[in-house]
Amino acid sequence: MSTRPSPTPVQDPLETERAHLADSRAALRAMREHTESLDIRDVTANWVNAEVLASEIEQRIKALADLADTPLFFGRLDYHRAVATGQDAEDEHGFRFYIGRRHVHDAQGDPMVIDWRAPVSQPFYQASRKDPKNVELRRRFGYDGGALTAYEDEHLSDPDEEETVSALLQREIEKPRVGPMRDIVATIQPEQDEIVRGALSETVCVQGGPGTGKTAVGLHRVAYLLYAHRERLARSGTLVIGPNRSFLRYIEQVLPTLGELEVKQATVDELVAHVEVSAEDGATAAALKGDARMAEVLRRAVRAGVTLPTEPVVVVRGSRRWRVPVHELVEIVEELLSRDIRYAAAGEALPQRVAHAVLVRMEQAGEAPDDRVQNAVARNPAVKAAVKAIWPPVNPAKLVARLLSDPAFLAEQAEGVLTAEEQAEILWAKPPRSVRSARWSRADAVLIDEAHDLVSRTGSLGHVVLDEAQDLSPMQYRAVGRRCSTGSATVLGDIAQGTTPWATGSWAEALGHLGKPGAHVEELTQGFRVPREVIAYASRLLPAIAPQLSEATSIREAPGAFAVQPVDAERLDAATLDACRAALTHEGSTGLIAADARVPALREALAAAGMTHVEPGQETDAATRLTLVPASLAKGLEYDYVVLDEPAAVVDGEPDPRTGLRRLYVALTRAVSGLTVVHATPLPAELA
Structure with a gap:
């Protein structure tokens, strides 16, 4: 890789860096203008190639856009020339690399900014005084919007300089959050970088406490893999899976700021959307339908229509009659049933097997049939x-409808798998007149997806990122696993934040359902987002909700603003609104999190008080910085200041206390700078 020699030192280093930023932006504009000026009219063989090339150039132009409010580079590495080139160590002129979100080169092709994903950039994240990796100086830059305002140096080769937490890094972490999620490319820590740069063939599960950056790590891992394996992943595809659309809208701007425009996003519900969902299961029925045992029930049901032959097959060709006896047909069918191949594929193989039996008889009779005869x-x-x-052919939706509405059929397929009580729990109360009139639930849609895969293989992507994975049922894991059966996955979650009745109990079990039992688990325990006092307070719940997990700590020196305000019941709404007003006096976003049942009353109170707000998934701006968040949608979101209304109501809103405490744990850990808890009912004992 080419390197650029250090510029001649000037009096003001900040002005020198600003000049390099201006030159880099000019070089990026030149790169874009050059791409826009390309004439491809006579360089392709046909119109198809021309369309493909034009599309690639259009994507290249988009990728070269200069985002005015996004820093083009955020760091610098200075190496000694002897290290960079092997020259005499007495030559003291250093080599430097500016580390940024994308590669930028000058007119001669020399790099002005190095992509953060390039191997030469890795020491920016990994170097330390114990292991400087031949770096003399690491410089971090501070920005206000797109304007460079400050820098901070670490002399890694100086043994006398103390190891301290970067003030600019902390400032970047604590920067007010208005709008969608930001990337963390400037603040990636060594343990995060190791995960981000893992091999494409590896499936990794990241267990991370609140604020440890697991979501950002997963997104940056996609960006890194697309950089390192672009051609392969362009063919096989990538996908980011989130818990709901609000969450996906919140994170959707991260990858474009890293130069990746084509990564698709979806929820698990969207992956399995074979039917329209219009019903809701009770907790027990949903948990049973999501149980991995249903895969065996469906496997039996798909093959239930297969009937062993009782009559021979007689094929007439010309004046000859060829007979395949019953016993031979039975052998063919039983052999196909014993093999682990998709139902439709086996159904397509059956006539060829029968035809082959006929061709054997033709050859024994002295004929010489070929493949055309066999196909005929x-x-x-x-x-x-x-x-x-x-x-017979199988329609997956019709099969699942029959399974859920026909007690005798279900009993036959579930014998020895589900108890009679469990079968009764998942049966529809009233069978539909037809499949079209059936009212499907989310869990039903997952069963249909399983049946689809048993009939015809689901296509696999190259890499899948699965976020908030702790809330998936075993059958949902299987649905996701089918989408990366020949690829890899990055699984992100926190067992302590599992809030569904079927929430993951262990990652080993979850990875087994995903079809990746050999994946390794990485645990992130060092927090960057949640203030120290807030994470310590929320961690009081861990012994009750996830005693096997390590308590998350915070890298941040500032403890954060934290207050617990008991009030009289008649003043609860007013006190909550007062806390929101106080939070809004600070810069950044404010999230008012409340039990779902409390949201309508708070919405009315906000309207009566003239306090404008948005709902989760709607973008905040400078004028509207308050979001009213039902506790059930808080997972994965973050706000500068959080007002938590009535914790006991959050706990009581769930079907069991443990799930309620996990929901409360999520709500308590959404704050970046401050948390105010307002309550009229006594707090849960676990917080005492």
Whole structure:
């Protein structure tokens, strides 16, 4: 890789860096203008190639956009020339690299900014005084919008300089949050960088406490893999899976700021959207339908229609009649049933097997049939009629509808798998008149997706990022696993934040359902987002909700603003609004989190007080910085200041106390700078 020699020192280093920023932006504009000026009219063989090339150039132009409010580079590495080139150590002129969100080069092709994902950039995240990795100086830059305002140096080769937490790094972490999630590319820590740069073939599970950056790590890992394996992933595809659309809207701007425009996003519900969902299961029924045992029930149900033949197949060709006896047909069918292949594939193989049996008889009779004859025999009306009777086609939605509405059919397929009580729990109360009139639940849609895969194989992507994974059922894990069966995955979650009745109990079990039992688990315990006092307070719940997990700590020196305000019941709404007003006096976003049942009353109170607010998923701006958040949608979101209304109501809003305490743990850990807890009902004992 080319390097650029150090510029001649000037009196004001900050002005020198600003000049380099201006030159880099000018170089990026030149790169974009050059791409826009390319003439491709006579360089392709046909119109198809021309369309493909034009599309690639259009994407390249988009990727070269200069985002005015986004720093083009955020760091600098200075190496000694002897290290960079192997020259005599007495030559004291250093080599430097500016580390940024994308690569920028000058007119001669020399780099002005190095992509953070390039190997030469890795020491920016990994170097330390114990292991400087040949770096003499690491410089971090501070920005206000797109304007460079400050810098901070670490002399890694100086043994006398103390190891301290970067003030600019802390300032970047604590920067007010208005709008969607930001990238953390300037603040990635060594343990995060190791995960981000893991091999494409590796599936990794990141167990991370609140504020440890697991979501950002997953997104940056996608960006890194696309950089390192672009051609391969361009063919196989990537996907980010989140818990809901509000969450996906919140994170959707991260990858474009890192130069990746084509990564698709979806929820698990959208992945399995074979039918329209219009019903809701009770907690027990939903948990049973999400149980991994349902995969065996469905496997049996898909094959339940297969009937062993009782009549021979007679094929007439010209003046000859060829007979395949019953026992041979039975052997063919039983062999196909014993193999672990998709139902439709086996159904397509059956007429070919029967035809092959006919061709064997033709050859024994002295004929010399070829592949065309075999295909013709496979399409013979007698063979087609026999195959339809033996191996009838399966409609996945109709199959699941029958399973959930026919007690006798369910009992037959679930024998030895589900108890009679469990079967009764998942049966529909009233069978639909037809599949079209059926009212499907989210769990039903996952069952249909499983049935689809049993019939025809689901296509696999190259890499999948699964966020908030702790809330998935085993059957949902299987649905996601099908989408990366030949690829890899990054699984992100926190067992302590599991709030569904079927929440993950252990990552080993979850990874087994995903089809990645060999994946390794990385635990992030060092927090960057949640203030020290806030995470310590929330961690009081850990012994009750996830005793096996290590308590998260905070890298931040500032303890954060934290207050618990008991009030009289008649003043609860007013006190909550007062706390919101106080939070809004600070710069940044404010989230008012409350039990779902409390949200309508608070919405009315906000309207009556003339306090404008938005709902989760709607973007905040300078004029509207308050978001009213139902506790059920708080997971994964973050706000500068959080007002938590009535914790006991959050706990009581869940079907069991442990789930309620986990929901409360989520709500308590959404704050970046300050948390105010307002309550009229006594706090849960675990917080005492």
